[in-house]
Amino acid sequence: ETLSGPGPFTVFAPTDAAFAKLPEGTVASLIADKGALTAILTYHVVSGRVVASDIIRSNGAMPTTVNGEKLDIEVRNGKVFVNQAQVTTADVAASNGVIHVIDGVLMPTPQPAMSSR
Numbered sequence: 001e002t003l004s005g006p007g008p009f010t011v012f013a014p015t016d017a018a019f020a021k022l023p024e025g026t027v028a029s030l031i032a033d034k035g036a037l038t039a040i041l042t043y044h045v046v047s048g049r050v051v052a053s054d055i056i057r058s059n060g061a062m063p064t065t066v067n068g069e070k071l072d073i074e075v076r077n078g079k080v081f082v083n084q085a086q087v088t089t090a091d092v093a094a095s096n097g098v099i100h101v102i103d104g105v106l107m108p109t110p111q112p113a114m115s116s117r
Helices: 015-022 027-032 032-041 050-058
Strands: 008-014 045-047 075-076 078-083 083-092 098-103
Touching: 008 083, 027 083, 045 078, 050 075, 050 078, 078 098
Parallel strands: 008 098
Antiparallel strands: 008 045, 075 078, 078 083, 083 098
């Protein structure tokens, strides 16, 4: 729903191999839990169009994602990492922003369970 808006957006998109590295059953459980899936997917999206040169200039930046949590972006040895996932392909043009392909799935901080009193 978020990405169908006009944007612009910057999406850090995991490869199929990145999803395959998740513990067995993770993808199936996410598909069954729309709230958790939405939280993870929106954690991969930043409002605005941020290209590779912007990322390199802002080494150490912590942009806020669409789901409200921050990402940790770092340049190490000329390579860009987002929360430890490496950007493998940068600046893929999209109609409403830009996509950076990453080799890992970004996981937001788990939210504490609400207690029932």
